[in-house]
Amino acid sequence: MYSEIQRERADIGGLMARPEYRExxxxxxxxxxxxNPVKASRSHQELHRELLMNHRRGLGVDSKPELQRVLEHRRRNQLLKKKKEELEAKRLQCPLEQELLRRQQRLNQLEKPPEKEEDHAPEFIKVRENLRRIATLTSEERAL
Structure with a gap:
């Protein structure tokens, strides 16, 4: 197979050597x-040359503006600080503090249900109570 490729190349080379195929x-x-018209433009060539010079000097091209980098750095630091504080708060709570928090939560739950029962009353009962209040107010106004 290799010899076939060589023969074809030799045939092509032989054709080129003949005078009638020189035309x-x-x-x-x-x-x-x-x-490429972009690469051929003078401005592109100048920019490319400048990039190469900066690369040789060791100056990198900043992909983000300095302000954006600083803001991202601050956000990242704030998130890390917040996570660290939460972990420390969980770790530093002694069993006594944990028990006091549980007790406070239970007391809050016991105090809240009476308020919730009034809030969950059907709408028609709330409207009826409002009508009674309005009716009593108008009767008192008539008396005056």
Whole structure:
């Protein structure tokens, strides 16, 4: 197989050596590579040259503005600080503090249900009570 490829190349080379094939033949002419207009522009070449110089000097191109980097750094530090404080708060609570918190929560739950029962009354009962109040107020106004 390798010898077949060599033969084909030799045939092509042999054709080029013959005088009758030296004239124009569309099969033998290779098209030129088209130039990229962006890369050919002077401004692009100058920017590329500047980037290469900065790279050689060791100066990196900042992908983000300095203000944005500082703000992200602050946010990250604040989140880390907050997480650290939460972990310390959980760790530092002694059993006595934990028991006191549980007791306080139970007391709060015992105090809240009477208020919740009034809030969960059906709507028509609330409206009826409001009407009674209004009716008593109007009767008192009439008496005056």
């Amino acid at each position: 124009w033949n569309p099969e033998l002419i290779k098209p030129k590579k088209l130039l």
